[in-house]
Amino acid sequence: MTKAIVWFRNDMRLNDHPALVAACEGADEVYPVFIVDERLVNGSRASANRNRFLRQCLIELQTALAQRGSGLLIRVGRPEVVLPELASQIGAQVVLALSDLTPFARSRDERVTTALRTVGKAMKWLPGRIVIDTPAELLSGSGRPYQVFTPFYKSWLLQPRRPVLDEPVIPKLPLTWSKAAIASLSKLELLSSPIAGSTLAQQAVAGGRHAAQERLHQFVTIKADQYQELHDDLAADGTSHLSADLHFGSLSAREVEVATEVFDAFRRQLAWRDFYQYVLWHFPDTIKMEFQERYRGMTWVDDEGLAHAWRQGQTGYPVVDAAMRQLLHEGYMHNRARLIVGSFLTKDLGLDWRIGEDHFTRHLIDGDTANNNGNWQWIASVGVDSAPMFRRLYNPMTQQTRYDPTGAYVRRYVPELAAVPLEYLARPWEMPLAVQKTAQCVIGRDYPEPVVDHVEARQAAIERYRIP
Secondary structure, rough: OOOEEEEEOOOOOOOOHEEEEHHHHHHEEEEEEEEEHHHHHHOOOHHHHHHHHHHHEEEHHHHHHHHHHOOOEEEOOOOOHHHHHHHHHHHHHEEEEEOOOOOOHHHHHHHHHHHHOOOOOOEEEOOOOOOOOOOOHHHOOOOOEOOHHHHHHHHHHHHOOOOOOOOOOOOHHHHHHHHHHHHHHHHHHHHHOOEEOOOOOOOOOOOOOHHHHHHHHHHHHHHHHHHHHHHOOOOOOOOOOOOHHHHHHHOOHHHHHHHHOOHHHHHHHHHHHHHHHHHHHHHHHOOOOOOOOOOOOOOOOOOOOHHHHHOOOOOOOOHHHHHHHHHHHOOOOOOOHHHHHHHHHHHHOOHHHHHHHHHHHHHHOOOHHHHHHHHHHHHHOOOOOOOHHHHEEEEEEEEHHHHHHOOOHHHHOOHHHHOOHHHOOOOOOOHHHHHHOOOOOOOOOOOOOOOOOOHHHHHHHHHHOOOO
């Protein structure tokens, strides 16, 4: 009798799961397993918001498997230790999983493969994390990895696609397994433990396959046809809100692409997601350092007071503060807002982009390693897809009037400014004192003065990025 383990990771679904399909087609008994790795859920880059979302995904996945006469066994430990032990106990010949592309995952997965081989077990990796199956083989005409998005995107569009897979018939398992799987839910209490430097958002989206499908349906039927026009509108929020579902795999990238294939502007965003995974695959060192060598060793401003004001949404620039408070309140931030606060941190404040990357990692539900790293380096003008730094040196007042013209977004997240007249909303420090008192928003008392002068900060940034 052939037995297989399916190692669930960031693929919280039964549909379009190549590893699960392959296991069910090739084995008589299939044992679903999830391993809580404390390095990820309680380490230096852990997030209380992501842990809660993951917990919700796992509970729903457990329920779905139990309804099919199976169950998800949850273990705590290091995969390279847990999986060989479990495979030997069960008598499984092979472990199957979807491959991951980040440096940490690749190093871990190599250790798992070696550990399983040592006890005579096989490890089989299958695609399914991103849209395309073989990112390592996607090269430019010169045979080198792409370093600019547009040519990558043109090649990406031409790559073959695997079909979206239906949920397989999952073999029923002995009742002892199902009971052990249900009992193992107690291991998820670890995901509820407090994490230093990371607080739970009060209003966050729910995790799980059902909620993800609802979000996808809402986007396709209501928002997607206006995505091109509204995706930068902060108040309208025409974005998909699918980023956490893609990160945890409650939706597969391929099923999202198929559902949105007629909406080119959104499909392009899926390509960006693939691109940043691709970049980390080919250039893993950029997880810790700037992609552009000329900016490695740049002297950044060292000012924890400025960093704290930015993190708390107390910079005195309304659109920046609204975005940072949205992050703390929802564990999410609008895509355009992410660019605004990223530019402000690295260009206006002159702070290291890694400070922003770490803060986002700590609070975003969708804190995907590759996307977070790639986007922060992009807005800091030190990453791939390079452009003159001043093209990504945003004026926060201009950004606010352009992308929040009615002020609805700012007023939603910065209630101190609720009664400020629109003409002063992007520059509240310019309000006459009488207007401040009428609006019950005295600058320096009810709302902070700007922590830096944008004009002066802009010039300082240009000098900072100047290469001798």
